[in-house]
Amino acid sequence: MLPTDLLIHRFNGEEIVPKQLALSSENLAIATGLIEIFQSAKGETRGSLNRQLQELEGEETDYRVKRGLAHLLSGDAFSTFETISPLDPGTLRQRVFAIAAQTPASLKATQTTLQQMSTILTQELAREVLPDQIRAGLYADLSENQILTAFEPPTPEALLHRYNLSQVQGVFYRASHVTINAHRNDPGEYKLLFRYLKLFGLMTYIEGDADYGFTLTIDGPTSLFKPNTHYGLKLAMLLPALLHVTRWNLTATLQQKDAYSGKARIGRFAIASDCGLVTHYPAGKTYDSMLEAGFVERWAKTKTEWRLEREVDLIPIPGSVMIPDFRLVHPDGRTFLLEIVGYWRPDYLKKKFSQVRQANRDDIILAISERLNLEKAGVDFSHTPARLVWFKDQISPKAVLDVLNN
Known part of the structure; x- marks a missing residue:
């Protein structure tokens, strides 16, 4: 994505x-x-690359467009x-400066220091380390000195x-509210969209069903008690996921600063x-977590007859949609839905257990992290209709099978 100063x-x-x-x-060129x-x-180095990019910009009026394109190319999606440096640059500086401090500063002393450090590191690392590598590595941790390796x-x-x-x-960096109407589509498209909503942790109110479509009302970053840039980025990251849905429309209310007066203004x-x-x-399946x-x-x-499926039916509940993580299917026709509860925020935990109760189904299994303090979060799971599986660092298939077979 682009930083604010490159948005046009x-x-x-x-x-x-x-x-x-x-x-x-022209633009392709x-x-x-x-x-x-x-x-x-x-x-x-990044510094050398930036100088070439500045030369390309020249004094033309479209410099922000070129700078924006270059920013995207320099991101992790394309560039590494x-x-x-032979050593961590900070450590290397300490060791080189310690040697240099023993003699008065001069060009000859610098060469001698680099040669000494070269000899020492060649022995320590069991590979040749040249003086020029020492020189380049001293400040290799500065952004402008990083190397474009791929x-x-x-x-x-x-x-x-x-x-x-x-x-x-x-646009969504400064959104206060976003409404998405996802019209009747392939159920798999809804599922992918809702999984991204869950993955990005967006506060969403959902109405509708898979037969007629869904209306999603999402709180934007400026609707929070304290504007949250990180949340705004998460909201912006939802758009590429929405593009996988065949039929939809979106409206957003924005809180923008007028470029001339500096005053806040409402945008649409x-x-x-x-x-x-x-x-x-x-377009493939996404996992919400490792x-x-x-x-x-x-x-x-x-080794089990139970088949684990990723594609799960949506379970409509008031104000939301529950999307279990997995379905477990037995050859004899029995099915169970598995939902993993590994998120720690108290409001999320309350919402999750409330969803399970509202779903009013007896075929749900909850895999719950033992690290969650449910009592502190105000969650009472004693009357939860779901079957429970507890885990620490990873979910044991055996524990799930034990619940299925009881």
Whole structure:
């Protein structure tokens, strides 16, 4: 995504309109030029790369567009920057400066110090360490001295798509409320969207069902008691997931600062499934945590007739939708739903147990972390209709099977 200073929006009345780049020959040429600079800069420092990018910007008026595209290319999705040094740079500085302090400063003394350190580290590390490597490693931990060690180039078209998406995502940094109408779609699309909602921890009120569609009302970062930038980023990260849904529309209320007066102003934003934005999120299944992924791996090694399924039916409940993590299916037709409760926030725990009670089903298994202080959170699970499995660091398939077979 883009930082605030690289977002380019304009107002049309109260409506905010993010900058969008057409896939024109001119814009594709700009994207191609930037990609080529990154490709040629592999093995060079970030500082050297930035100087090349500044030269490309020149004094042209579209410098913010180029800078935004370059920012995306320098992110983890495409670039890998590493600190290259024989030792941790902080430790290396201490040791080099300790040797240097023994003689008066001079060019010759510097060369001698580097050679001494080179000899010492060559012996300690059992590999050749050259004086130039010592010199380069002294401040290798500074951002400008990090080395571009890998670059996975996108196509120019993909880069422009990512830029357009990032400009729209920036709208949500200052959202107070967001409403999404997800019309009747394939149930799998709903499930993926709801899993991302859960993954990002967004405060959402959900109405509707899979037959007619859902309305999602999401609190934005500026609706919180204290505006939360991190939450705003999480909300922005939902948009690529929403693009996997076939039919939807979204409206948002924004709290923006007027660029001229500096005063707060209300903005509006609307977008729909025909917007032309392209997602980079995979359409496959997502695991909400390493805990779930680990459980799947262990279950695959377990000898049992029970089959573990990821695709689970939505369970509508007032004001929300419960999406169990797994379904367990036996050849004789028995089925159970498994929900993992590993999140620690008291309000989340209360909500989760309330959902289970409201679902009013006797085929739910809750796997609960023993590290949770349910009593302190005000959770009374004594009247929960679900079967319970307790775990510490990982969920045991055997413990789940014991509950299933009792």
